[in-house]
Amino acid sequence: MNKRGKLIIIGGAVDKGSFTETELDKNATNNLNFFETGILKRIINESKHGENSRIEIITTASVVSKEIGPEYVKAFEYLNAKNVGVLYIERREQAADEEIVERLRNADVVMFTGGDQLRLTSILGGTRFHDLLLDKYHNEDFIYAGTSAGAAAASINMIYQGSSSEALLKGEVKITSGLGLIDGVIIDTHFVQRGRIGRLFQAVVGNPKVLGIGLGEDTGLLITNNTQMEAIGSGLVILVDGREIKDTNLTQVELGQPISISHLVTHVMSKFDTFDLESHKMTIHNSQYV
Numbered sequence: 001m002n003k004r005g006k007l008i009i010i011g012g013a014v015d016k017g018s019f020t021e022t023e024l025d026k027n028a029t030n031n032l033n034f035f036e037t038g039i040l041k042r043i044i045n046e047s048k049h050g051e052n053s054r055i056e057i058i059t060t061a062s063v064v065s066k067e068i069g070p071e072y073v074k075a076f077e078y079l080n081a082k083n084v085g086v087l088y089i090e091r092r093e094q095a096a097d098e099e100i101v102e103r104l105r106n107a108d109v110v111m112f113t114g115g116d117q118l119r120l121t122s123i124l125g126g127t128r129f130h131d132l133l134l135d136k137y138h139n140e141d142f143i144y145a146g147t148s149a150g151a152a153a154a155s156i157n158m159i160y161q162g163s164s165s166e167a168l169l170k171g172e173v174k175i176t177s178g179l180g181l182i183d184g185v186i187i188d189t190h191f192v193q194r195g196r197i198g199r200l201f202q203a204v205v206g207n208p209k210v211l212g213i214g215l216g217e218d219t220g221l222l223i224t225n226n227t228q229m230e231a232i233g234s235g236l237v238i239l240v241d242g243r244e245i246k247d248t249n250l251t252q253v254e255l256g257q258p259i260s261i262s263h264l265v266t267h268v269m270s271k272f273d274t275f276d277l278e279s280h281k282m283t284i285h286n287s288q289y290v
Contacts, residue, residue, distance in 0.1 A: 003137065005136065005138065005140060005141070006046055006143045006222065006223065006224050007222075008039070008220055008222050008232075009145075009150075009154055009220055010151055010189075010215065010233070011189045011190060011219045012114050012148030012149075012151070012190050038232070038233060038234070039218075040079055041079050043055075043109060043111070043145050044076070047108050048141045051082055053108035054107050055084045055107070055109040056086070056107045056109070057069050057084065057110075058112045058113065059088060059089075060089045060115075060119065060123050061117060061153075062115035062149075068114075069113070072113060087104070089129065091123065092127060095124055100129065101129060101132060104129060104132050109142070109145060110133070112145070112146035112147070112153070113147060113148070113149070117153040118160040133179070137181050148189045149189075151189050151215060154179060155179075155180070156180045157178065157210060158176055160174055160176055168202060170258075171256060172256075175203060175206075184210060185211045186210050186213070187215065188212070188213070188215070201261060202259060204240045205261050205264070208243055209243065212239065212240030214238035214239075216235035216238075217235060219236060219237055220233045229275045229276075230272065230273070230274050231269040238266060239269065239275060241264075243280070246263040248260060273285050
């Protein structure tokens with residue numbers, strides 16, 4: 001079934017309020033780095049009404065939402081977006097509130113901020129808000145955009161915890177259900193900067209049908225019809241394809257022991273490169289062989 005909505009997932013810059021992070025900046029307003037300026041502009045351009053689209057910023061993943069929300073409003077308004085608001089949903093019962101649901105119903109774009117993706121899914125999962133979000137994504141000219149936690153939560157399978165340094169030790173990576181907008185992928189963020197390649201390796205070796213997506217900072221993917229992916233932003237996207245894995249010791253070693261993997265395929269995407277999720281074919285925009 002065709003999906004009318006578009007998905008824009010971004011690698012993030014500064015996490016706020018995540019229990020998985022060891023250092024949290026106390027002053028989000030001063031430190032929030034709008035690395036996404038180019039990506040935010042792309043969100044506006046891809047939206048139904050351009051600069052006149054209704055954009056709702058959703059700060060549920062963050063515990064400092066009152067600081068982060070207005071900063072995103074300022075960033076979008078700087079790019080001439082004229083109709084931007086913030087939805088503060090901090091408890092599950094708020095996700096059934098008629099006023100909040102109606103604002104989602106009238107939105108052309110939702111932008112999920114960073115923070116803790118488990119907080120995001122535990123508050124919104126299975127609510128009226130979540131049901132309407134999925135319906136709009138499937139059936140309307142609608143954009144789900146998410147950075148950091150908002151990106152990680154977009155898929156059916158979601159990484160929510162795992163040390164970067166110990167990620168290839170069995171059991172160190174924790175996976176649960178995300179918001180379910182896209183199947184067949186699993187997404188990790190702050191990927192290059194925080195050395196999270198091992199987290200994605202372990203996620204993929206446990207279910208090689210799932211394509212691992214590692215998003216660098218100032219980097220994102222525009223996904224249309226849940227099949228066509230285009231790299232946007234200035235950094236790198238790492239794809240981990242486990243379908244050709246030949247061998248692993250995953251089921252033979254004890255928890256906490258290193259995992260071996262033979263013949264794991266990786267791709268590296270940069271701006272304007274594309275990847276087809278049905279054929280698993282990557283096209284390099286500026287190939288030296290064209």
